[in-house]
Amino acid sequence: xxxxxxxxxSEHRRHDRLLVTRFAMADAYPGERDEALKMIESCAECAAxxxxxxxxxxxxxxxxxxxxxxxFTISAEQAEKLRGSGLARWLRMLAxxxxxxxxxxxxxxxxxxxxxxxxxxxxxxxxxxxxxxQEPTEQGASPANAPEPAATKQAQAPEVDNxxxxxxxxxxxxxxxxxxxxxxxxxxxxxxxxxxxxxxRDALSAAAPANPTRDLLIYGGLMIATLSLALLALAWIARRxxxxxxxx
Amino acid sequence: xxxxxxxxxxxxxxxxxxxxxxxxxPTKSERPNYELQHARDRALVEQALGGxxxxxxELVVIYQDYLFALVVRVVNDRDSAADAVQEAFxxxxxxxxxxxxxxxxxxxxxxxxxxxxxxxxxxxRRPADPFPEWEDDSWxxxxxxxxxxxxxxxxxxxxxxxxxxxAQITDDQRRAIILFDVEGFDYxxxxxxxxxxxxxxKSRIHRGRLALRDILAPDMELLRE
Numbered sequence: 436x437x438x439x440x441x442x443x444x445s446e447h448r449r450h451d452r453l454l455v456t457r458f459a460m461a462d463a464y465p466g467e468r469d470e471a472l473k474m475i476e477s478c479a480e481c482a483a484x485x486x487x488x489x490x491x492x493x494x495x496x497x498x499x500x501x502x503x504x505x506x507f508t509i510s511a512e513q514a515e516k517l518r519g520s521g522l523a524r525w526l527r528m529l530a531x532x533x534x535x536x537x538x539x540x541x542x543x544x545x546x547x548x549x550x551x552x553x554x555x556x557x558x559x560x561x562x563x564x565x566x567x568x569q570e571p572t573e574q575g576a577s578p579a580n581a582p583e584p585a586a587t588k589q590a591q592a593p594e595v596d597n598x599x600x601x602x603x604x605x606x607x608x609x610x611x612x613x614x615x616x617x618x619x620x621x622x623x624x625x626x627x628x629x630x631x632x633x634x635x636r637d638a639l640s641a642a643a644p645a646n647p648t649r650d651l652l653i654y655g656g657l658m659i660a661t662l663s664l665a666l667l668a669l670a671w672i673a674r675r676x677x678x679x680x681x682x683x
Numbered sequence: 684x685x686x687x688x689x690x691x692x693x694x695x696x697x698x699x700x701x702x703x704x705x706x707x708x709p710t711k712s713e714r715p716n717y718e719l720q721h722a723r724d725r726a727l728v729e730q731a732l733g734g735x736x737x738x739x740x741e742l743v744v745i746y747q748d749y750l751f752a753l754v755v756r757v758v759n760d761r762d763s764a765a766d767a768v769q770e771a772f773x774x775x776x777x778x779x780x781x782x783x784x785x786x787x788x789x790x791x792x793x794x795x796x797x798x799x800x801x802x803x804x805x806x807x808r809r810p811a812d813p814f815p816e817w818e819d820d821s822w823x824x825x826x827x828x829x830x831x832x833x834x835x836x837x838x839x840x841x842x843x844x845x846x847x848x849x850a851q852i853t854d855d856q857r858r859a860i861i862l863f864d865v866e867g868f869d870y871x872x873x874x875x876x877x878x879x880x881x882x883x884x885k886s887r888i889h890r891g892r893l894a895l896r897d898i899l900a901p902d903m904e905l906l907r908e
Contacts (some may be wrong), residue, residue: 456893462885487896487903494906495864498849503751503764507772508740516778531781660785680796681774682781683878 447480459485460492529673538670545663551656558649732779739779743772749866750795750822750875754901756861758806759850769800774798789868793876796858798820803854841905849899863888 451474457463458471474481509517518524529537724745735850750771755764771794784790849857858877862868863884868876873884899906 452893453889454857456889456896457885460889460892462889484896487697487900488892490903490906491892491895491899492864494841494845495860497838497845498756498861499839499842499846500752501761501764503748504761505769507747507751507769508743509736509772509776511736513773514736514739514776518772519777527777679774679778680801681771681794682778683797 447478448480450474450478452481452484455481455484456488459488522679524674526669527677527679529670530678534670538667541663541666541670545660545667548656548658548660548663551652552660553656555649555652555654555656558646558652699766704737720788721785724727728779728782728787731776739776742787746791747772749897750791753792753861753866754795754799755795756849756865757854757858758802759846760802763802763806764799767802768795771795771798786872789872789876792862792866792868796876799858800854812836837905844899844905845895846904848895851898852891853887856887856894859884859887860891860895 451470453464454463454467454471455474458468458475463471475485476482519527696720701726727738727742731742747768750768751764754767754771755761758764759766771791775791775795782790834895849860852860855877859873862873862876863870870884877884879887896903
């Protein structure tokens with residue numbers, strides 16, 4: 436078997452010693468075995484290496500054994516302490532890898548809750564509809580602008596017309612009074628339309644907080660966000676304080 | 684470094700072993716009383732989960748010698764090993780409801796190895812005396828009553844050499860070799876316990892053996908006795 440072992444030391448250095456080791460322990464790939472066997476048959480040092488590796492492996496159970504220095508049984512007091520309180524047991528359970536999905540789920544829920552609250556706050560349920568019709572006009576107001584639309588004028592009328600004076604009487608006062616304040620007042624006066632009295636009522640009804648979707652989004656979102664935050668805090672505490680490092 | 688891929692086992696391994704007269708390591712199913720041990724352990728775990736501390740302590744009594752011997756070989760210091768084993772049993776008791784596998788021994792070994800790894804990491808951070816107990820005479824090779832006194836002396840010498848050489852290889856290689864060659868776990872079990880791939884386990888074992896052989900080469904004759 437070993438009749439061809441005439442290779443020199445320098446040639447041995449080119450041999451794959453790890454392959455010889457694996458082959459010696461019967462752990463080489465099927466495709467490598469021929470190569471390993473060839474090396475062992477042709478190289479005395481490879482053959483010695485294989486024999487030595489087997490010797491080392493079989494000698495391993497002879498490793499010295501140190502006598503046990505203490506008894507490791509657990510006393511009742513230790514057991515009670517190790518079990519911990521109900522809260523500690525619960526937090527320890529939260530720290531288990533099986534609850535690892537808790538944090539991402541709570542994170543997603545927190546995001547959803549916050550988005551719900553923000554979207555809810557953005558719904559214009561609390562603002563009167565008139566504000567929306569007025570805003571563009573007010574922003575675009577300038578001396579060069581075209582006259583205000585009639586609807587705008589009508590909407591402004593109730594603010595001005597609070598004197599309780601009837602239009603015919605007002606005309607008489609207008610003619611009789613040279614007061615500049617009265618002149619301004621008269622200039623601002625607009626003949627009310629038949630339905631102008633309804634405008635304040637419409638504005639009031641729009642201002643009523645009667646938007647359940649908006650409330651649901653805001654309060655539901657805040658509640659979800661708060662609960663998620665609490666869960667995240669609990670999971671963090673559980674991981675920091677109750678996760679067992681030996682169960683990694 | 685850890686690049687050896689999986690090779691077909693155990694059939695190929697047995698045939699190759701026969702070709703070069705190497706006895707293949709016993710597979711999991713060949714180990715004596717494997718199923719009986721599992722059944723006993725599972726029953727004791729069930730009782731311990733029901734609040735029976737005596738049942739848990741029975742498990743401790745069964746495994747404490749094995750666990751201490753394993754950990755002390757990995758960390759080479761009895762005090763640190765004792766602390767690690769105690770921590771492992773504490774952790775085991777606290778988390779008994781997390782035991783899901785079929786082998787309590789493997790689960791316990793994994794916990795103890797993690798404790799041993801923590802000891803080694805701590806030692807690396809604060810190196811004082813890396814292996815304090817080399818020359819301690821209380822470390823004895825496994826006893827053989829029928830062995831002559833001369834052979835016992837030689838056996839003690841060779842096992843001391845072996846221990847010295849084991850301390851010179853890397854922690855990962857030492858742990859893998861102890862689990863495979865001394866404790867008889869198979870590659871897959873070691874991979875599960877140490878959290879690395881099968882190929883990495885094989886690589887660590889083979890490279891570790893090669894390193895041991897290089898260290899022990901001048902005294903190889905003593906090991907052959």
